[in-house]
Amino acid sequence: MMIAALNLLAMLVLGAWLAATFDRMAPALWGGRARGPLAALADGAAMLTRPATGTEKPDAMLRIGAPLLYLVLAAVGLAVVPIGPAGALIESPVGIVIWGSCEALIVIAVFMHGWAPNSPFPLIGAYRYAAIALPVMLPSMFVLIAAAIPAESLSVTAIVESQREVWNVVRQPLGLPLFVLVGLTLTLRGPMDYADGLDLAGGTSAEQGGRGRALWQMARLAMLVAFSGMAAAVFLGGPLGPVLPGPVWLWLKTALIMAVVVVLGQAVGRTPPANMLKLLWVFGLPISFLHLVAAGALALW
């Protein structure tokens, strides 16, 4: 139990560093400068040592509570994924329900973060994110339930076991792309970053510098690790693979998903929120529902 907990912590910290490094290498794809493995640590240290000022009458409890909640949700979400040799830290028969509730609570964490500074841009970011994240949660549930059908279980470990012959990414080809859209939303990235974009001077983070900002960025990265681990387990067979030990396979697949999310986050444009809302309800939701129906039909057949 203790070892599994330490393993989870190590994966979150190392994974966050890897994700931050991917973020700093990706500009090379567009001819920019790739920064090396120390860059993420240097940026983190710079943020931690930089002073911070507060706004007038902030909500001090929410200001610290928002990033902490976000971090805890990342940890709890990853805890149901079988990352260690002995499986998941929380071997729950309803693993994807636990993950789903973490997803839903992220909306609360981001809203708290936007509410706390008592300032207009962060608050607009908070409301905008809530409006967009809500319809994203529904495809997420459809996609995860579809993955649970062949496993006949809501446990993530059982979903991994159900992929011994064929991975879900092959059996349910729409699942992973839809889930990556969810991942971009959960980690406030690129096309789904309606919370912290440049058009709002940094949105929910607009009034934040120093350690508070470092904690928030860390939480975003940790959530990317948790999401990528979940996606690797549900769609890429998690720890299943030849020769190498299971945890190594899970790590490699998690890193692959992480890289994909980082690149898409920097390569796909962000449409205005009203347009995204329309796209999500008119296309995203029906497509994910059809995906669920197809998965069900395939299982019965």
Place this chain on the structure above:
Amino acid sequence: MGVNLVSLARRAPVSVYPCIGPEMLPAVEALWQARGIRLSATPRDAEILLVAGEIPDDARPALDRVHDQVPPPRAVHHWAGDGDPHDALVALRDRLARGEGLSPDRQPDEPPNEWRGKGDNGQGGKGMMGGVPYGRPMAMTDDDLRDGLALDAYSAQFGPFAPMLPPGLVLDLTLQGDVIVKAAVAAPPFPQPPEASRPAACAARLLRLLGLDGPAARVAAGRSPNAFFAVRAVPAGLGAAAPGADIRSRLRGWLADEPGTYQAPDPAQMLPGLEWHEAVLTLASYTPDALRLACLAAAEGRAA
């Protein structure tokens, strides 16, 4: 440990918040690609305030307000746009670390005006809402433009150094949520040199507002953006000055290196009804010069 953190932090780019004066937009935009400098989206996340060019007197109070939002100990670097400011900024950061070169608060840490109390709690509005207590605008319910829901309306001034608006432009806006319901131009954008209106520079500016920093850097260097959902991220018909002349077509033209001869409408007329992100894209879809001319013409029209 503490020492190690500090020496590690020195390897990070210098974080600056730029306040862009007249004729300085191209020089500052070139810093997006500069080595060892990071343009911050907010003064709260900067260590040095980069004052580019001569800031006109009208904009000085705003400059002082932005200055005081850079967390102390802070420093100010005045830059005339000549040469690479990197070395000077790094030297300034090192001096800051030694406790030298500090720039103290320019404004007193007190409310913008006196207590003008009204209502049970002296807040200035009705009940617990609205009014301008201590000079701070508070939200108050108001009729809605779109669906009749009486949402909170919030009036405030935006600019002249906001990172998503053309430098110099000051807007008096009333927002309901993120919808602009009323707009007035308090000051036009600063004049900028012709390079600021180059198609590549204009396209890169728009792409950054779509979250596409990498592709924007490519476009600024005269290459194709290599992005997905870049032009199509802008909804068709948004910001249409005339039929077929929407933001999307202007961006497409700029990406094809066509300057286009677009006349900008008066922002006070074009912004109401738009959501914040749409409004920001609409403003960035005109060259800074076209926008300045439109603001000046509208002001002249009002004077006449």
